[in-house]
Amino acid sequence: MIIEGMAIVNEGCTACGACVDLCPVEAISLDLDEIPTDETDEYCDVWVWLETRDNRLEGVGLELLGIGRELADIKQEKLVGILLGSKLEGLAEKAISHGADRVWCITDPALEHYENGAYTAALTELINQEKPAIVLLGATPDGRDLAPRVAARLQTGLTADCTGLAIELETGNLLQTRPAFGGNIMATIITPHHRPQMATVRPQIMKARPADAARTGEILDYPFESGAWALTRILSQEDTQKQVNLEQADIIVAGGRGADGPEGLQLLQELATTLGGTLAVSRAPVEEGWIAPDYQVGQTGKTVAPRLYIACGISGTIQHLVGIQGADIVVAINRDPKAPIFQAADYGLVGDLFEIVPLLITKIRKIQKQRHQ
């Protein structure tokens, strides 16, 4: 393990390789018994699972098609979308317009709702038949439920919650980058000798490509034998009463402990409304009970990707910052010039939010009024 930048190899060593990379003089090497080359060459193409809900495509599937397209182009292979459900009309065409070369559809009444037994059976069977090199799933509750079950059945590796994917040119391996230790470090993982290489990908990080109606592709139906695949029975389903949809927000005004209470958040809500945006918070206001957990951004909250994120009275701990990596422009308002949020912001205002925000609201409204005249 690494203590104060020094590598200590003791009983706690998990052969993670951290020391090899950090050693400035390349004095450490990790002797991995290389497994003899296997038939990894036989496997090709990049697959993405297109998650559906009520027979509609989930946004994360389009994001996966975006990154999948890049990977497939580098490898000069096909990008293949996988659709599982009970009614899939029109979805394959949509996936093709967003980048897929081919879409496999498995339509079966047993696949109407996500059920891990049936979905595992269907996806594994298709993978075993077609042998893709890469399989990507969204790191959504269902994707993170399905992927490990499939990976274990195929006895291959799986990297969770990736925020970066690339191809290593020399080997063709998928470089899977993800946060660990609460976002304090990043790790790049490979799956050198097993195929397919499987990863779940965090929503809101990858960019979907705009739809291109002129794109063409192949749509195939896979004849899946329905059978006693289900492992669980869904008794009922109940919508969560979501108060906000931060993932889709274009502009977010976020408050932290510095907002000092529900009234402070009310002020920030006003700025958000003025900008046509949405209110969000760091974990501190949730812990203080000022607002519902649905509004929290970060490691244990939502990952967001707005065009504008204004952080007010937020110190900018790593757990918060991992949630806003995808934001285009980050503005920070904080009275402590040393707050780490300033290192993660494009524009930093050192000052008191209770003085600055009311002025912002007035000035922005004035501009908006002038425009209307």
Added chain:
Amino acid sequence: MRWIVCIKQVPDTTEIRIDSRTNNLVREGIASIMNPYDCHALEAALQLRDQHGGQVTVVTMGPSQAEECLRDALAMGADEAVLLSDPAFRGADTLATSYTLAAAIRRLAPVQLIFCGKQAIDGDTAQVGPELAEWLGLPHIAGVEYLVVKANNITARREAESEYYLVEANLPALVTISRTMNEPRLPSVWGRLRANRTPITVWTGEDLDIDPNRIGLAGSPTRVKRIFYPQHQRQTQIRQGNAEQLSNWLVKTLAEERLL
């Protein structure tokens, strides 16, 4: 009748800081704790035992130091503890970890219900539970925040993207437990005393029916290629001044960025 809880010892990641001078992870004096999710999993198992009888067995795979979290679990009320410890288990990824845990759980059969935490805070993968269920050929329900056990089956509520599902499975089964499920009890003084007297079963690879090619680093399809510190690539412009100046600057900037 056995209730099995898989627990993991993890560094307390809230304590982990980057040394801004050397850009290194400061690990000195970082406490090891039982993965917080696993405390909730254990609490769920203890409640079911108190209701239905049987015994709670906690299992962990790790270095001998991981005995500490087994003692914590015994102090909370677990009946027996098994430590899977062998240099050959080192370097295991989620597939090799779940394979090894599965071999141990087979030795502990018959089993009623297996509990895992929803995820461990060191890697946050949430993979070991479902992979373990797959190795054992059992149904699993992940991210459970409410559950009821009847004679031969379990009913559990799991939170998905925008809905809750009430799901039923036959026993034996595996559940992974969310932190909203319950409030874990604190160990009592009596529990601590008892925990110190309870012998811990230690199993090495020799004690399990396993394929040496499927454990530890050798049995792990994934490899860590590189570890680095997150970089926030933004060219920050910072302004100080009075509120009037600052708000003027920001409004002008946002207008230039076409955000108003």
